[in-house]
Amino acid sequence: MKFSRLTTSGNVNNAVISPDQRFIVYSQRERGKQSLWMSQIATASTIQILPPAEVFFIGLTLSKDGNYLYYVVMEAGSSGTSLYKVPLLGGTSKKTSGGRPESDPRCHPMRSNSPLPGFIQSQVNLL
DSSP: OOOOOOOSSSOEEEEEEOTTSSEEEEEEEETTEEEEEEEETTTTEEEEEEEEESEEEEEEEEBTTSSEEEEEEEETTOOOOEEEEEETTOOOOEEOSSSSGGGSTTBOOOOTTSSSTTOOSOOOOOO
8 A cells, every 4th residue: 555645735624536546636724714626646736626715515525427526515604504516627516406416326325424424435534
């Protein structure tokens, strides 16, 4: 087993590995805000998927084809959550109607300890 540092910020919250294990998607805290990032594991290239906002990303998962990121978000000062999807390489986020990714057959099955019950393909230990 080989361990590699994928980020240097020390502010990573949630992370998920793409189905083909080429990318890692993670949320990062910055001055009281959170943003979403994607890194290509082989090259350590990183792009921002969503800019910093006053939200809390509670769960991340990827579609089976690796094209979309699904995320559960709670806005600051709110107790409710919403499910969104965004193209993995960035683009416009769209709120999904079902509120849960298990209604979308393109999502990976997740482990039971996920904040999104019934879904998560892989988790990353954040060192």
